[in-house]
Amino acid sequence: MEWITMPWDMNDYPSSLKNLNKITRKKAIDIANELVSNGYDENRAIPISTSQAKKWHENASDKELEDYKKHGKPTESDTEYTSNPELLDEPELVLPHEDGWAVQSKKAKKAAKVFDKKSEAVTYGRKVANNKGTKLIIYKKDNSVEKVEKLND
Numbered sequence: 001m002e003w004i005t006m007p008w009d010m011n012d013y014p015s016s017l018k019n020l021n022k023i024t025r026k027k028a029i030d031i032a033n034e035l036v037s038n039g040y041d042e043n044r045a046i047p048i049s050t051s052q053a054k055k056w057h058e059n060a061s062d063k064e065l066e067d068y069k070k071h072g073k074p075t076e077s078d079t080e081y082t083s084n085p086e087l088l089d090e091p092e093l094v095l096p097h098e099d100g101w102a103v104q105s106k107k108a109k110k111a112a113k114v115f116d117k118k119s120e121a122v123t124y125g126r127k128v129a130n131n132k133g134t135k136l137i138i139y140k141k142d143n144s145v146e147k148v149e150k151l152n153d
Helices: 024-036 042-059 064-073 119-132
Strands: 093-095 100-103 112-114 135-139 144-150
Touching: 024 064, 042 119, 093 119, 100 119, 112 119, 112 135, 119 135
Parallel strands: 093 135
Antiparallel strands: 093 100, 100 112, 135 144
């Protein structure tokens, strides 16, 4: 059995994470460790994990934040918010949704965010795709592809 050492913990982490609040930093460390264990370069894992942790913190409820603060461990996988590095390489999609327009990774099981207006979803989708360095695929209301944008060249 081969042991994998996680590169960071709450006492030893990249200086770029020092200005994050404790919960967001903890989540960023968790995501970065997961990315590195899945073969990502540390220099790529840090900005990706920072962006994803901030996004998670913005969307998490107070209860989720408190639970993660108490029980989340940056060296263990989190069951409710499993890091899925494979999704970081997938195109981001803007799709029609029963509640408006959804933004999600191609292989994601559910939308990351839902917007009332398509323009808001496209703006958000571009931001996420640009951060990930992937394509943005925009769909029409009838589920046909309207446009494919290659971002972050």
